[in-house]
């Protein structure tokens with residue numbers, strides 16, 4: 001029995017040693033690959049790609065040892081925890097190794113690109129953070145220290161923030177036209193690779209905590225649930241109890257906000273996943289394609305890249321609308337409406353749809369930010385064209401009331417059923433996903449319109465009949481009536 005125990009311990013030690021070795025290897029690889037990336041060292045990148053086998057080799061050894069231990073020895077519960085965790089950690093480390101290789105693969109594709117200082121700086125900082133995350137994991141694993149393992153979460157938050165700044169910087173660069181679309185995509189993917197290395201390190205932290213004391217995220221969730229259902233200990237103490245309630249209230253409010261935010265992030269990720277996946281697949285197919293196929297594939301690539309661009313554009317617009325104070329000025333309504341119609345006409349005409357403007361008064365002024373109102377109207381006219389048959393007409397009507405002005409956009413298209421009317425202003429909600437996708441919709445257009453209306457103390461209304469068409473009306477207060485729009 002004693003002898004078996006020794007063998008078991010030896011195997012477990014070997015597993016721990018190999019895990020440690022591969023974690024340190026990832027930390028070093030993150031540094032190496034970042035160096036070749038920033039210096040565009042293609043030969044160095046090739047060496048890294050060839051060395052990818054190192055991870056597979058260690059991973060294979062760890063897996064064999066785990067399986068042998070399970071089959072041959074008699075592990076007790078805590079050993080089992082180590083083995084189960086080791087299997088998971090092994091795959092997180094192996095994937096992180098793959099991600100380093102992916103970064104190396106991007107080096108060749110970025111030949112001839114100039115990197116802006118800010119982007120370069122953010123890459124350096126993301127890489128540094130990713131390396132520190134893996135070093136911390138190795139340290140926590142070696143010391144079997146649950147607190148150290150827990151601290152990995154905070155390190156990963158720093159990396160996530162850096163990644164967010166980085167993506168913004170890449171988008172800005174792309175918008176200024178300093179980068180061609182496929183280069184910005186490559187840069188966006190590189191950022192994502194670093195971020196994912198961080199996610200894997202976070203998983204390692206969780207597994208280490210599992211080895212040390214059986215901690216799991218699910219258990220934490222259950223503990224929290226239990227704590228919430230414990231009754232108040234001194235119900236007669238009115239003051240304390242009500243104070244407790246207030247705290248619980250604010251916690252549940254925070255939870256609700258967090259949940260909304262999480263939903264939003266999940267939605268955005270989901271929306272971007274499809275075009276990003278398509279781009280990756282198309283790019284891989286391009287490598288072996290002949291000239292004729294290339295032309296076709298590049299066309300597709302372009303389409304998917306444009307789709308990502310419009311989603312990101314709309315998201316940025318929404319963020320701006322939510323976060324920034326609008327710079328209100330007095331704007332002329334006819335200028336604003338004509339600007340929007342001119343902008344939207346190209347898209348409508350491409351779908352053989354005519355846009356007519358009716359009753360445009362020349363003397364109505366509104367208080368607002370012209371850019372926002374134009375954007376809202378363009379979205380409405382685009383939608384009217386998007387959900388109508390070719391050959392039909394979209395009519396923009398301006399109707400000045402006493403204190404308000406109605407700008408309506410009417411189409412004779414597919415219309416919207418009553419139960420859907422409540423939901424179409426939600427972010428990413430679409431009645432017909434396929435049609436929205438085909439015509440380049442992002443699912444964010446109407447949320448933007450609603451925000452613009454809110455920002456201007458106005459509102460947006462819809463009247464629609466399936467099969468007959470829809471009329472969307474943006475109602476805004478005229479100059480001098482911003483504070484008190486007497487809308488029924």
Ligand code: ADP
Nearest residue numbers: 383384387424430431436441442443444445446
């Ligand atoms: P999208 O980018 O998908 O058009 P929107 O937020 O602009 O997203 O609109 C949400 C959904 O509302 C659309 O997917 C579509 O189903 C419906 N919708 C919007 N405008 C119209 C319209 N003029 N006619 C019919 N359906 C519309």
